[in-house]
Amino acid sequence: MKPSIPKGTRDFSPKEVAQRNYLKNILSTSFETYGFEPIETPSFEKSSTLLGKYGEEGDRLIFKILNSGDKLKKANTEALSQGKLAAFSNSLAEKALRYDLTVPFARYVVQHQNDISFPFKRYQIQPVWRADRPQHGRFQEFFQCDADVVGSTSLWQEIELCGLYDYVFDKLNLKDTCLKINNRKILAGIAEVLDESDRIIDFTVALDKLDKIGQDGVIDELISKGFSNEAIDKVLPLMGLTGDFKSKLDLLSTFLKDSEIGTKGVEELQFVVDQVSSIGLKSMILDIDVTLARGLNYYTGCIFEVAAPTGVKMGSIGGGGRYDDLTAGFGLKNTSGVGISFGFDRIYLVLEELNLFPSSAQNGTQILFANFGEEYALQCNQMIKKLRNNQIRSEFYPESTKMKKQFSYANAKEIPFLFVMGSDELATKTFVLKNMETGIQTSYPIDDFLEVIKNELNS
Incomplete structure (x- = not known):
């Protein structure tokens, strides 16, 4: 049987790894430019740490790790006999692969609170796992790149994170992405006006699917959850x-005038939009999206989502928001946080589709030394050492074989230059440098090899 990998996972070629490293470097240097520091957390957490933080739908997508040995005896067989499959499966697994980086970060903050200076600004670039249905841009194993600030309620943190998004996408030369912004307090206010505050989660989960299932699909889901026709008619205009920012905010202010929490959300949204607009965005388009809900239950304030440029077949490539209560679940109260995530794998696919990876993102061999036999091998490797000391990626073909085979190797690896030094060159103290793209071969004095190669690579 031909070997294969699980659906929703991928192998990466040397070229892809080089491009992914390029993207990671842009992200990490951008985070550090904004004062964020790196941390790492384990690939799996206690199930109790993760469950209940993402809502019912999110919990279903958590990969659980089956208990082993005597721990299996703890299985809740009574739950199985009663048909309570979720409770039974939870009793079989005390650990689970992390679903995102935010909840493990909240756990980290509480666990290490005595060693942290607040506000604490951290970034993380690590893989996460979700038992989601694989499709284009959606994987079961993928990287998340998060930047969070915990320990400050200042809305200037939201403004700075908008700037960070813009900074990264400008560095990637990815223009015309759309930064959508909303506030969960506005959504809570809408639910209050609709007299449906007790079903705020059902409301936001349905609304968050607007881009996927359309307005009719959202209406059908709200009806299935028991929302009245009167409530649905009220929310349809939203x-x-x-329109522009002012017209949207004016309509929201009017709609939510009798809701204290909704009015507070409009005020916060107004402040963030005004300041971001005044500072300016270089590569992104800012938009107020009242239907943006961000289905994760831990968001409590401003929420963000980044849409790929128009014409690119991709869903959101980033998102985040304010969470006031996340660390409270681990015992640390009154510690607000706000963070954003970059959809690493989706951004990669967008850069690939738009051909935005620069040639410098490749880290393959730049020059291959042809092997003409043992009498040349030592001198070639001495020269290679000098090239490597000058950060020139070089290699020596290991066998003395037909030049056609060595040429094929260089072409297969897309090595731009071939270094040739045989008996004729040794006698005349020269070498031949072949440009593998043009086929042009040029002879140079051997004493000038380092300068010649540097010039050719930089030309």
């Missing part, structure tokens, strides 16, 4: 809300 689903298709258009």
